[in-house]
Amino acid sequence: MHSERVASRSAEPRDPRDSREPRNGSPQPDAVSLAIIEQLQEDGRRPYAAIGKAVGLSEAAVRQRVQKLLDQGVMQIVAVTDPLTVGFRRQAMVGINADGDLEPVADALTAMPEVEYVVMTAGSFDILAEIVCEDDDHLLDVINKRIRVLPGVRSTESFVYLKLKKQTYMWGTR
Amino acid sequence: MHSERVASRSAEPRDPRDSREPRNGSPQPDAVSLAIIEQLQEDGRRPYAAIGKAVGLSEAAVRQRVQKLLDQGVMQIVAVTDPLTVGFRRQAMVGINADGDLEPVADALTAMPEVEYVVMTAGSFDILAEIVCEDDDHLLDVINKRIRVLPGVRSTESFVYLKLKKQTYMWGTR
DNA sequence: TCCCAGTCTGCGGATTTCGCAGTTATGGGA
């Protein structure tokens, strides 16, 4: 039954456009690793043997690949919740405009524990940051006293969450 | 096998104001369950026995509570990645303004596989939606042909992702 | 007081994880 071995490594094209991605040294996962990630996006606790059966590898091989993906930071296996249902009362997306290099601003945001998500964007905001707080006072404090005073920050605009409708991590499976 | 459940939580079928819930089924997990969630936010594969030691319960009790949290849709255990590092080339946040009831618009967005995140907000956008696509054409198609034509949608504004700086799921631990 | 539903504990048996040694494939370099 080895007639159909999955092209496991560099035998496969691995996408011609991946020439630039030298950023953090984390290479593009190949097709098999993507399949493993998909399995774990469906159920983060799925046994390695079951994953192996699905992607055509032995249990040990899956285990080694998962460990490598975790070590490289390509993937994390975690519990996710809707913060609004577990005690956090105020959540907001904040659009930020800043002068000059955005990196220091983004790094400062990243360092804040209330900030869960930071992304640099093209468009009328330079940075989007998602904030999770316990109440209005807390939220106001973070935005007003900690974000708006960061060097370079020119303006902010806040979008307070009213209801989370969808939160998926299964983009690979469609 | 494992619990194949977990998946079908996207549309949030539960009404937040539902009246009948015995005790623990409430939208507010108790302190012990929150502690369990925190453990699993650090490592989604942490053994039940280790969690039990950390929160002061037996292995079996932890297992039962985790299963209930999963069944209730309070929490999911999944693999998360930065889509930009695993093959998806274009990602964007889209701010949407619409007329009248926003629910149908939000539901339509929720039904789209490229839409990973939908939240109704207060502020100059009514809805924020995060979109994951394979390339520019795909992204344009989703925004232009599928979102902007939804009944009630008045306008959209897109923020294309340049670099994801932070993505955390450990708000509980601080 | 009795009953009931919900939760916890303890405990085997089944399953999974883990570490390791051996084998195979890949990519250069001489």
Place this chain on the structure above:
DNA sequence: TCCCATAACTGCGAAATCCGCAGACTGGGA
């Protein structure tokens, strides 16, 4: 082309974990 170093995969036994179940405990409500 040959050969070696590295990386990846497999198989397997031991240890750890998961899982289902039965019994005990608890806090209301009738």
